[in-house]
Amino acid sequence: MASRDELSLFIRDALTAGNSRADITAALTDAGWSKTEIIDALDAWAETAFTPPVPRPVQTVSARDFFIYALTFGVLLVGAINLVIVLQVLVDLLFEEDGYAVFGRIRFGVSVLIVAAPLYLWLTLRERRRLARDPALHRSAIRKWLTYIALLLAAGTLLGDLVATIYALLTGDLTAQFMLKAGIVGLVAGGIFLFYYNAIRQEDAE
Structure with a gap:
């Protein structure tokens, strides 16, 4: 769970810095992250030009x-x-x-x-x-x-x-x-x- 939190924070910071999703994907792939992990983490952020990046709604449990x-x-x-x-x-x-x-x-x-x-x-x-x-x-x-x-x-x-x-x-x-x-x-x-x-x-x- 901690590693996924770190991945999410990294993507948020990378998107805030203006990096493209392709560049972020390439960097994470070189670092050893799997394609599925990268896609899921990127999908957590909406593809908008707004800064900072906008998180997508997440599933809830009650x-x-x-x-x-x-x-x-x-x-x-x-x-x-x-x-x-x-x-x-x-x-x-x-x-x-x-x-x-x-x-x-x-x-x-x-x-x-x-x-x-x-x-x-x-x-x-x-x-x-x-x-x-x-x-x-x-x-x-x-x-x-x-x-x-x-x-x-x-x-x-x-x-x-x-x-x-x-x-x-x-x-x-x-x-x-x-x-x-x-x-x-x-x-x-x-x-x-x-x-x-x-x-x-x-x-x-x-």
């Missing part, structure tokens, strides 16, 4: 963000799992005669969804209103990390679902019931992935 976003994504994870369970049990209902036994297996999942769905919607809409009022909140590092974790989990679920489907095909176990269940997993995981992927793309485009 306990409040951790609590809200961890709760939001936790509720999403629990809700998504139970949504899949409920829908898959309903698929079983199409192929099994004992409907009472099947419905008995989804009571807990339905209970979770009754709590998780409105809570997730409330948390998400509440945060979107805050982001609309104060665009600076988009720079929350915790929010970005948890968003990418959600993307990772969704992508991993999609890949696992695809592997399971191919395996069932190769072993001859690819029944209509299995395909419907795999499709449910794919739709839920794919929906979550697309939702947060589009959110990330919109933020990067702004």
